[in-house]
Amino acid sequence: xxxxxxxxPIACEAHGLCADLLPELIQLDEWGYPILADSIPxxxxxxxxxxxxxxxxxxxxxxxxxxxxxxxxxx
Amino acid sequence: MTAAPGSGAGPRSRDGGQAAGLxxxxxxxxxxxxxxxxxxxxxxRYGDLPRRPSGRTSVHDLIDQVTAAGLTGRGGAGFPxxxxxxxxxxxxxxxxxxxxxxxxxxxxxxDQALLARAPHLVLDGMVLAAEAVGAEVASLCLPRSRNWLTxxxxxxxxxxxxxxxxxxxxxxHELPHQYVSSEETSLVHWLNGGEARPTMTPPRPFERGVRKxxxxxxxxxxxxxxxxxxxxxxxxxxxxGTPDAPGTMLTTVSxxxxxxxxxxxAGGTRIGDLLMAARADxxxxxxxxxxxxxxxxxxxxxxxxxFTNAGLGRVGSSPGAGxxxxxxxxxCGLVEAASILGFLADESAQQCGPCQFGLxxxxxxxxxxxxxxxxxxxxxxxxxxxxxxxxxxxxxxxxGAVRMAASALSTFADDAHAxxxxxxxxGAVGHPNRAALPVPRAEGEWR
Numbered sequence: 001x002x003x004x005x006x007x008x009p010i011a012c013e014a015h016g017l018c019a020d021l022l023p024e025l026i027q028l029d030e031w032g033y034p035i036l037a038d039s040i041p042x043x044x045x046x047x048x049x050x051x052x053x054x055x056x057x058x059x060x061x062x063x064x065x066x067x068x069x070x071x072x073x074x075x
Numbered sequence: 076m077t078a079a080p081g082s083g084a085g086p087r088s089r090d091g092g093q094a095a096g097l098x099x100x101x102x103x104x105x106x107x108x109x110x111x112x113x114x115x116x117x118x119x120r121y122g123d124l125p126r127r128p129s130g131r132t133s134v135h136d137l138i139d140q141v142t143a144a145g146l147t148g149r150g151g152a153g154f155p156x157x158x159x160x161x162x163x164x165x166x167x168x169x170x171x172x173x174x175x176x177x178x179x180x181x182x183x184x185x186d187q188a189l190l191a192r193a194p195h196l197v198l199d200g201m202v203l204a205a206e207a208v209g210a211e212v213a214s215l216c217l218p219r220s221r222n223w224l225t226x227x228x229x230x231x232x233x234x235x236x237x238x239x240x241x242x243x244x245x246x247x248h249e250l251p252h253q254y255v256s257s258e259e260t261s262l263v264h265w266l267n268g269g270e271a272r273p274t275m276t277p278p279r280p281f282e283r284g285v286r287k288x289x290x291x292x293x294x295x296x297x298x299x300x301x302x303x304x305x306x307x308x309x310x311x312x313x314x315x316g317t318p319d320a321p322g323t324m325l326t327t328v329s330x331x332x333x334x335x336x337x338x339x340x341a342g343g344t345r346i347g348d349l350l351m352a353a354r355a356d357x358x359x360x361x362x363x364x365x366x367x368x369x370x371x372x373x374x375x376x377x378x379x380x381x382f383t384n385a386g387l388g389r390v391g392s393s394p395g396a397g398x399x400x401x402x403x404x405x406x407c408g409l410v411e412a413a414s415i416l417g418f419l420a421d422e423s424a425q426q427c428g429p430c431q432f433g434l435x436x437x438x439x440x441x442x443x444x445x446x447x448x449x450x451x452x453x454x455x456x457x458x459x460x461x462x463x464x465x466x467x468x469x470x471x472x473x474x475g476a477v478r479m480a481a482s483a484l485s486t487f488a489d490d491a492h493a494x495x496x497x498x499x500x501x502g503a504v505g506h507p508n509r510a511a512l513p514v515p516r517a518e519g520e521w522r
Contacts, residue, residue: 008469009426009428009429009430009467009468009469010274010426010427010469012428013428014428029428029429029433029463030436030460030463031428031429031432031433031436032428033428033429033432033467035463
């Protein structure tokens with residue numbers, strides 16, 4: 001099961017440390033907010049964990065790529 | 076008069092000759108009386124609520140009936156209501172029911188009209204849904220900018236109390252009126268003492284909502300339909316509409332039509348028929364479908380399509396909360412789209428960067444294009460920014476704004492190229508010939 005990065009966009013304050021630490025998977029948009037790659041290759045897992053740990057607002061996390069089906073709006 | 080569920084009787088209506096697709100279920104009597112239906116009038120139209128000897132409606136029975144009826148949410152997303160009720164009822168903790176009457180979409184008026192004309196139908200639905208999912212209280216959320224509506228509903232609640240019909244308490248809450256305040260997580264957050272802004276999901280409200288309880292959030296029109304299904308049954312419900320769009324749907328039609336307003340249509344009614352019912356101008360060229368989160372289309376591409384999720388899916392559109400706007404000939408679609416996008420940018424909850432900064436950026440791009448005063452190439456900038464902004468918010472506000480803007484660029488592509496070459500369409504110059512699309516001011520309050 002592959003891992004992926006996930007951002008809480010409400011918590012993110014565009015510090016940009018994640019993109020400094022993990023440029024292979026994270027780019028910043030023109031306003032400084034991270035754009036994440038789809039999944040984390042195995043050889044970058046350690047770097048990804050470092051990027052997650054570095055986020056000052058704890059907005060970044062690693063999840064399993066599977067559990068991503070229920071984010072539909074149900075109203 | 077009480078019709079047995081499934082008897083096919085339906086409400087009493089003096090249904091005269093109607094245009095194609097028009098039906099009277101929720102709108103029975105709207106044109107005869109100019110006031111909210113009293114409890115007496117309500118009972119005369121629809122009959123009393125069916126009751127078991129215990130005084131309560133049977134729990135799983137109603138959820139099964141709603142599921143069999145194929146009712147889907149009328150707030151915009153179109154999720155199957157029975158599935159949602161089942162999910163809430165299946166959880167261990169006792170539940171909460173929230174009726175969503177916020178209707179923050181400026182081009183929609185059907186929820187206000189329903190609450191103002193048939194408040195008891197919505198209240199019936201709230202009580203029935205609460206009993207079915209095991210809730211001890213039901214809350215109705217209204218925008219505080221419409222206190223006239225609150226008064227109508229509170230009078231109706233008083234009437235029920237006086238008649239001894241108040242089986243569970245119904246609370247009315249007045250929330251800040253912002254575009255994203257009607258998102259279901261905003262309601263839950265506000266009811267929990269927070270601001271009326273969307274929150275991250277999961278958890279969805281059905282898992283953990285008001286006071287951490289499983290919470291059923293349903294649009295008021297959805298709840299009114301539950302009140303009909305409880306009375307007349309799923310087979311009756313399906314007598315209107317099509318298999319993939321059963322029942323009726325309240326729509327708000329505006330723009331270049333002689334008779335703008337609320338139309339109740341059978342599911343599957345074609346867009347062209349709805350426009351004809353509202354006596355649309357013969358020369359309209361484009362429509363906005365689904366409201367400010369919706370999509371622009373050339374009229375000839377959609378006139379023959381049913382006004383349903385399935386019917387419009389093939390052109391990348393959806394009826395949303397049943398909104399249809401006909402762009403008057405002589406108006407510039409880019410000007411209209413730019414004013415909507417400016418509104419949506421102002422209405423961002425300012426929580427997520429891509430929405431907070433991205434929407435004003437594309438609103439500025441589109442405004443440059445609409446006024447034919449480009450700085451660089453706003454068309455190219457927008458196309459690039461659309462892909463960056465979409466899908467990166469906690470809620471779908473940025474996605475909806477991008478979808479609306481992108482559809483304007485494709486529907487009005489010829490105009491866009493003329494504008495960028497300094498040749499704006501006549502409707503865009505001087506005092507632009509603004510259509511009737513309302514652009515309210517952001518209230519700026521969240522609590």
